[in-house]
Amino acid sequence: MIVEIEIDGKLINANTGEMVIAVTDREGISVPRFCYHKKLSISASCRMCLVDVEGAPKPQPACSTPVAEGMKIHTQNEKAIASQKAVMEFLLINHPLDCPICDQGGECELQDVAIEYGSDVSRFSEGKRIVAPSDIGPLIQTDMTRCIHCTRCVRFGSEIAGIMEMGATGRGEELKIEPFLAEGITSELSGNMIDVCPVGALTSKPFRYELRSWQMSSVENIARHDLVGSNLYAQTYKGNVKRVVSGDNDAVNETWISDRDRFSYEGLTHENRLLFPQIKVEGQWKEVEWDVALDFAIKGLNNNILNSRNLAKLGGLASNTATIEELHLMQKLLREMGCENIDHRLNVKDLNNTMHLKSTIKLIELESVDHALVIGANLRLEQPMINHRLRKAQLSGANITTLNVKDFDFNYKVDSHITSPNEIANTLAGVLKTLIDKTKQEFPEYLSDVIPSEHSVTLANNLLEANNSVLILGEHLINNAQASSISNLTAEIAKLTNSSTLNLTATANSLGAQQVNFMPNSQGMNANEMLDADMRAFILLDIYPEYDFHHSAAALNALSSDDVFVISLNSFGSELVSQYSDVMLPMAAMFETSGTHMNINGKAQSFRASVGAPGEAKPAWKILKVLADLLELPSFHYENSTQVMSEVAHQSIQTHEYDASIDLSKQTVTLETIWMHSPYQSDVLLRHAKSLNASQIGQMNTASMSVTTAQSLSLNNKDTYLGVPVEIDSIMADQCVFVNSNQATNAGGSQ
Amino acid sequence: MISDNAKKQIDSWIAKYPQGKQSSAVMEALKVVQAENNNQLNHDLIQAVADYLDMPGIAAAEVATFYENYNHKPVGKHIIRFCHNISCMLTGADDLISHLETKLGVKTGEVTKDGLISVKKVECLGACVGAPMFQIGDQYYENLTTDKVDEIVDGLK
Ligand code: SF4
Ligand code: FES
Ligand code: FES
Numbered sequence: 001m002i003v004e005i006e007i008d009g010k011l012i013n014a015n016t017g018e019m020v021i022a023v024t025d026r027e028g029i030s031v032p033r034f035c036y037h038k039k040l041s042i043s044a045s046c047r048m049c050l051v052d053v054e055g056a057p058k059p060q061p062a063c064s065t066p067v068a069e070g071m072k073i074h075t076q077n078e079k080a081i082a083s084q085k086a087v088m089e090f091l092l093i094n095h096p097l098d099c100p101i102c103d104q105g106g107e108c109e110l111q112d113v114a115i116e117y118g119s120d121v122s123r124f125s126e127g128k129r130i131v132a133p134s135d136i137g138p139l140i141q142t143d144m145t146r147c148i149h150c151t152r153c154v155r156f157g158s159e160i161a162g163i164m165e166m167g168a169t170g171r172g173e174e175l176k177i178e179p180f181l182a183e184g185i186t187s188e189l190s191g192n193m194i195d196v197c198p199v200g201a202l203t204s205k206p207f208r209y210e211l212r213s214w215q216m217s218s219v220e221n222i223a224r225h226d227l228v229g230s231n232l233y234a235q236t237y238k239g240n241v242k243r244v245v246s247g248d249n250d251a252v253n254e255t256w257i258s259d260r261d262r263f264s265y266e267g268l269t270h271e272n273r274l275l276f277p278q279i280k281v282e283g284q285w286k287e288v289e290w291d292v293a294l295d296f297a298i299k300g301l302n303n304n305i306l307n308s309r310n311l312a313k314l315g316g317l318a319s320n321t322a323t324i325e326e327l328h329l330m331q332k333l334l335r336e337m338g339c340e341n342i343d344h345r346l347n348v349k350d351l352n353n354t355m356h357l358k359s360t361i362k363l364i365e366l367e368s369v370d371h372a373l374v375i376g377a378n379l380r381l382e383q384p385m386i387n388h389r390l391r392k393a394q395l396s397g398a399n400i401t402t403l404n405v406k407d408f409d410f411n412y413k414v415d416s417h418i419t420s421p422n423e424i425a426n427t428l429a430g431v432l433k434t435l436i437d438k439t440k441q442e443f444p445e446y447l448s449d450v451i452p453s454e455h456s457v458t459l460a461n462n463l464l465e466a467n468n469s470v471l472i473l474g475e476h477l478i479n480n481a482q483a484s485s486i487s488n489l490t491a492e493i494a495k496l497t498n499s500s501t502l503n504l505t506a507t508a509n510s511l512g513a514q515q516v517n518f519m520p521n522s523q524g525m526n527a528n529e530m531l532d533a534d535m536r537a538f539i540l541l542d543i544y545p546e547y548d549f550h551h552s553a554a555a556l557n558a559l560s561s562d563d564v565f566v567i568s569l570n571s572f573g574s575e576l577v578s579q580y581s582d583v584m585l586p587m588a589a590m591f592e593t594s595g596t597h598m599n600i601n602g603k604a605q606s607f608r609a610s611v612g613a614p615g616e617a618k619p620a621w622k623i624l625k626v627l628a629d630l631l632e633l634p635s636f637h638y639e640n641s642t643q644v645m646s647e648v649a650h651q652s653i654q655t656h657e658y659d660a661s662i663d664l665s666k667q668t669v670t671l672e673t674i675w676m677h678s679p680y681q682s683d684v685l686l687r688h689a690k691s692l693n694a695s696q697i698g699q700m701n702t703a704s705m706s707v708t709t710a711q712s713l714s715l716n717n718k719d720t721y722l723g724v725p726v727e728i729d730s731i732m733a734d735q736c737v738f739v740n741s742n743q744a745t746n747a748g749g750s751q
Numbered sequence: 752m753i754s755d756n757a758k759k760q761i762d763s764w765i766a767k768y769p770q771g772k773q774s775s776a777v778m779e780a781l782k783v784v785q786a787e788n789n790n791q792l793n794h795d796l797i798q799a800v801a802d803y804l805d806m807p808g809i810a811a812a813e814v815a816t817f818y819e820n821y822n823h824k825p826v827g828k829h830i831i832r833f834c835h836n837i838s839c840m841l842t843g844a845d846d847l848i849s850h851l852e853t854k855l856g857v858k859t860g861e862v863t864k865d866g867l868i869s870v871k872k873v874e875c876l877g878a879c880v881g882a883p884m885f886q887i888g889d890q891y892y893e894n895l896t897t898d899k900v901d902e903i904v905d906g907l908k
Contacts, residue, residue, distance in 0.1 A: 158807070167809030169816040172874065180798075180809035 003069040008076055014067045021049055021062040024075065031075050032084060032113040034091075034198045035150040036063035039255055040159055046150050048091070048113065050083040051075045059083040081117070088117040094129045095199070096145050097122075103141070104200030107213040110148060131176055136184030138694040139191055139259060141208050147177050147201035153193040160256065161187040162391055162411025177201070186696045188384045188679070191262040195246055195255075206266055206691045207243045216242055219610040222597050223261035224321055224590050225683060227507050228363065228385040229599035230257045234265065234591050234610035241265040241591050241611055251364055252599065258384040259692065260679055265591060267688030268614075274573040274586040275615025285578060290616065297583045298630050300565035304536040306337070306631075315341040315530040318541035319548060321683045322620065323595025324512040324604065325644040329624040329636070330541055331518050336633045340524025341535075344513040345506075346548045346555075349479040351526040355487035356658045359600050361470050361500035367392045369500070371466030372400045373459060375424065375490070377474020378408040378740075381679045381697065383504055386600075387411075401462055403427065403455075405476065405674065406704055406732040415462075417455050420733035421672040425482035428489040429664055430456025431463070435496045438464070446662050469499040476674045476738075478505050479550060485662045492662075502600070508683065512598035517654045531558040537565040541620060542587065544574050544684055546744035547677065556580065569620050572684050587620040588613035590685050594641040595621070596648075606645060671709070671735055673722070678742040693742065702727040704738045752799040757783045761803065774806040777814050781821055790830075791822045819873040827862040827869035829907050832886040835872045838879035847883055848872065850897050854904065868907060 001016045007029060014023045019042070024031045034046040044064035053060045054072040059079055074080050092114065099105045131144035151168060154177065158164035165185050170176050179185055185193070193202050216235040221244075223230040231247035244265050246257040277293030278285050288296070305314045316334040318327055322344075331342050348354055361369075366389035379387035387410075394400050394412040401415045402408070403424060419427055430452030436443055438460075452460070463469055471490050477483055487503075494501045506514075513519070520526050525533055531554045538559060549555040559566055559580040568581040571589035578584065587593075592613040596606040613619065621641050628636035638644050680686050680698040692698050703721040710716060710728050719726045724741050732738070753761070760783045764776040780800045785792050792815055801811035815821045819832060831851070835844045848859065851870060855863050862869040878884045881893025892903055 164807035164809055167807075167813045169809075169812050171817045174816075180794075180807075180812045 003067055003071075005067050005069070005071040005073065007073045016067065018067050019063055020051065020053075020060075020065045020067055020071075020073060023067060024062060029075055031062045032117060033063060034109060034113075034148060035152060037152050037155075037196055040152060040155045040196070043151050043155065046091070046148065047087045048084065050080060050087060052077050052079040052083075084117045085119070088114060089119065089123070091148055092118060092122065093124050095148060096128060098146075102143070102146065102200040103203040103208060104146075104197075105212065108200060109198035129173060134178050134184070136179050137186070137190070137205075137696065138691040139205055139263060140185060140194060141203045141205040143201055143203070144177060146199050148199055149175055149177065150198060151177070152196040152198065153177065153202055156193055156196050157185075157187065160192070160388070161189045163187055165190075166193070183696055188259055188380060188697060189256060189388070191259045192246065192256050204243055206263060210242055211237055218245075220247060220607065221591060221610050222605045222607045223257065223264075224323075224508060224597050225260050225264060225686060226258075226383055226385070227504065227509075227511065227600040228252060228383070229597045229603070229605050230261050230385060231605075232257050232261060236611050239611050241268055251362070251601075252603070252605075253385050256385070256388065259695070259697075260384070260686065263692045264685050264689045266690050266692070267685040268589055268591060268611075270572070270688035270690075272572045272574070272688060273589075273614055273617070274570050274584060275617060276586060277616060278578075278584045280578075280582050285584075290618075293583055293585060294626060294630055297567045297585070297627065300567065300582055301537055301631070304563075304565040309338075310536060311338040312341070313534070313536035314339045314538070315525065315533075315535050316343075316539045316541075317346060317527055317530070317543055318344045318513070318518060319346075319543055319683070320344050320506070320508045320510045320513055321590070321685075322509060322513070322541055323593065323641075324509065324516055324598060324648055325595045325641045326541060326593075326620045326624065327509075327513050327518045328516040328644055328648050329621050329628070329638075330539070331516055333624055333628045333631070333633065333636075334539070336628070336635075337631065340520050341530050342518055342520050342524060343527035343530070344510065344518045346527050346543070347478065347550045348528075349550045350483070351528050352659070353481075353484045354658075355473060355477060355483050355503060355505045356656075357473055357487045357490055357501050357503040357505075359502045360494075361502055362601050363389055363599075365500070366390055366470065366502070367396075369393050369466075369468050369470045370398045371462055371469035372398060372472060373403065373463070373469065373499075374400065374414070374472045375403045375428075375474060375486070376421075376476035376480070377402075377404070377472060377504060378476075378676070379472075379474070380409065380411060381740075382475055382507075382676070384679075386502075386504065399462060399466070401459060403459070405736050405738050406729055417459070418731060418733050419455065420735045421476075421480050421674065422482070422669065422735060423733075424477070424480065425485045425489065425664055426450065427453060427456050427459070428486060428493065429662075431460045432489055432493050432496070434460035435463070435493065439496070444662075446664055450664065463493065463497040463499065466497075466499075469497065470502055471499050472502045472504060474504050475507065475676065479672075479674070481669050481672070482664070482666055484659055485664060485666065488660050488662045491660075504600070509597050511600065511602065512596065512604070514656075515598055515604075515653055516648055516651075519656065521654075531555050534561075535564055537567070539567045539569075540581075541569050542571055542684065543568070543577075544570075544572070545576055547681070547684075547687070552744075569623055571617070572688060585623050586613070586615060586617035587623060588617050592617070593619035593621070595619075596641075596645050604645075604649075606642070671713075671737070673737045673739060675722075675739045675741070678740055681742050698742060700740050701725060701742050702740055704729045704732055704740075705736070706730075706732040706734050708734045709737060752795060753784055753803055754787055757787050758803070761800075765804075774804045774810070777801075777804055777806065777811055778818070780804060781811065781815050785821060790826050791824070793823070819871060824860060825862055825869075826871075827867050829868050829887055831868060831870045831904070832873040832876070833859070833870060834874070834876050834878070834882070834884055834886075836875035838875070838882040839884060842882045844883040847895055847897065847900055851900055851904065854901065868904070 033049040049062040050059040052074040133142045216237045218233040230253035231249040235243045276287040279296045391412045429450045545555045566581045569587045591610045678700045680692040703724040761780045764779040765773045768775040798808045801808040884893040
């Protein structure tokens with residue numbers, strides 16, 4: 001219902017139930033506040049937002065006063081100003097006046113409000129309170145003497161991060177905001193506390209004492225570490241990203257970003273950056289000018305491939321974190337030369353057995369499902385922003401069921417069904433059979449031998465009871481022996497139950513890669529086939545084999561062979577890359593190039609470069625364009641990446657034929673190792689981000705297995721499995737090991 | 752960490768609240784656990800109570816540090832909870848507290864050597880009408896004077 005109210009003499013329409021502050025914010029009328037935050041619950045504890053409401057004897061807090069028909073509000077009259085000034089004076093009693101040495105100076109809400117409402121001279125001559133800072137981890141710096149007890153950080157923890165880590169202990173003068181546990185703050189979303197804290201009590205630790213906010217420029221950018229594409233601002237100074245803060249976009253990340261997106265920029269200035277073009281002459285690396293390096297690259301291609309028109313022996317592989325523009329130009333370059341060996345799916349064990357389920361639900365719609373079935377995903381760590389949406393759904397009553405190898409730590413209530421990897425397809429088949437049974441239809445052939453387990457029946461009933469459910473497939477399934485059957489079964493179940501689907505198995509910019517067809521057509525070889533095909537040359541885009549390939553040993557072998565010529569475009573130097581490459585071309589990393597990222601909803605988000613690349617490094621799209629020119633390929637006349645993108649937008653998307661068959665008899669393995677990189681190791685920039693990797697999540701390195709599995713492998717808690725410390729988990733499926741590691745894949749996937 | 756006996760008592764408190772609201776029993780649970788541990792709580796005990804009630808440790812700690820009836824340092828057999836809030840302060844509580852400290856040879860927050868008495872400053876106990884006042888055990892002592900304080904304290908065994 002709409003009501004009419006009057007604020008400062010202006011008639012305004014508002015919705016009943018809305019708080020006064022929401023209306024003034026919308027109307028651009030400024031009301032000072034500290035504890036109010038539009039995405040957090042109302043605490044009304046700071047009293048800074050007092051306004052005068054006609055008829056009310058005392059001034060009312062705008063953040064917790066609902067509007068009512070005919071209400072007359074004054075935000076600027078004598079009574080309002082006097083109360084605001086009084087509150088300000090109170091707040092400043094215990095707040096240190098140390099703005100010159102405080103990191104928040106210049107972007108402090110308290111400082112801003114104090115300038116407007118504070119008095120020049122303090123009437124308070126008693127001693128001020130001092131609170132010892134607590135060390136809450138490598139990401140957030142605390143200066144608790146500056147805390148004004150607004151409890152935004154506390155509410156953020158319990159309401160958004162889903163783990164209450166900060167709290168208000170003590171009372172009165174002794175009241176302190178602090179964590180209870182010695183580990184400090186461990187949430188994967190913890191950095192948002194820095195953004196919500198209105199004062200300098202919680203600030204960014206890596207950014208400490210670096211700069212003043214007004215010295216930096218804020219440039220919009222898009223996070224590319226996962227398939228959400230969170231909006232953020234890179235704050236830069238003299239060509240360096242100094243800090244990242246979140247951007248607002250309700251359809252994507254609301255107003256939060258994960259720590260992964262916030263602190264990855266630290267990697268940009270790591271000493272391992274590849275800064276100069278280098279060529280390998282007689283086994284020795286030589287730094288050279290760009291034209292020399294590019295000529296060298298072309299000569300290598302000519303000798304090994306082009307002179308003999310041996311294009312079947314050329315392969316192009318790219319990291320899925322590349323931009324759409326980079327991927328488009330690279331596939332175009334390869335295809336125009338006549339090469340079809342193109343792929344970005346490096347971490348998939350069997351590319352004939354892949355998951356191609358479509359995602360049919362918008363991120364924002366995830367909040368309103370009443371049931372979700374999450375299969376093979378540790379959502380909190382792997383897709384923090386998607387987990388956040390699902391958490392909201394659960395809090396408003398949705399029933400979330402998980403089908404995982406272990407009881408992962410969700411920050412909301414889930415109904416967890418522990419299932420070993422080789423039972424997943426059968427469990428889903430059981431679900432499908434139960435569902436078909438209810439409709440009294442014929443079973444397809446492949447279901448004839450399936451006997452639905454108790455799990456399956458429960459899962460089927462959950463789906464039937466729900467009106468709006470979503471089926472979510474996670475990354476743990478990519479290398480399941482029955483991956484494509486799982487994907488197809490899920491599609492069938494979705495059809496029967498009218499559920500939406502969300503496929504999280506292809507992360508980062510994989511959807512962008514699919515959009516520009518960065519995959520072989522039927523004449524070409526896929527990534528795994530290339531590794532086996534005795535190739536003569538490769539062009540590689542930002543690849544680090546020890547982390548990126550499922551078959552890392554085979555990849556190294558294929559790339560290192562003497563008669564293969566390898567052109568590597570890399571943002572970071574790496575020992576292995578320099579071992580097998582013949583020419584290394586330094587490329588711009590995230591934040592340093594313009595481009596486009598496509599998120600899980602197919603939303604293409606373009607961004608400009610926030611800073612230039614260091615040393616001689618160049619944006620990869622430019623490198624590829626120049627390579628194409630040197631190869632005398634005709635249609636590479638781009639002046640900027642926007643032109644590349646408009647070409648992509650105009651081209652029709654190739655759809656791939658996928659095998660939609662379901663085969664439950666397919667051989668399953670007796671011991672499946674699910675190898676997941678720690679969330680802060682999932683791409684090369686993250687691997688070089690110091691503070692993230694020092695955090696508790698970054699340090700994660702365990703190979704979890706059940707008691708039975710450990711016995712069958714003769715391992716116990718002190719041993720290692722594939723180089724990773726064993727952790728015996730009492731609630732875990734048998735016949736599998738779940739590795740969450742901050743180390744290189746090594747032997748990880750290659751069995 | 753929590754004895755079976757304590758668990759039984761806590762369970763009886765949990766039963767008084769609607770299902771799923773077991774954390775409402777936190778105050779009583781902390782009291783029960785404190786009584787079994789020399790009238791004192793510590794980090795691990797608070798965490799144990801929180802775990803038992805399925806609530807975050809910090810939320811239990813907020814309660815345990817807010818109310819004066821939870822002790823986080825060793826206390827004597829008798830705890831004198833001296834109110835120093837506004838009414839008591841205006842009627843001379845601060846002087847009486849100093850007097851008591853001198854008499855016992857301890858500061859507030861400390862325990863006498865014989866372990867008999869400790870003194871705590873607390874906020875308003877709702878007995879302003881009889882200010883200045885303190886509380887020992889369940890008993891309020893109001894309209895205190897130095898003589899009255901001496902007499903009460905000398906009587907503690
Ligand atoms: S630390 Fe910051 S956000 Fe947290 S209560 Fe204090 S002022 Fe508010
Ligand atoms: S913003 Fe309204 S009371 Fe704090
Ligand atoms: S102020 Fe002491 S009892 Fe109220």
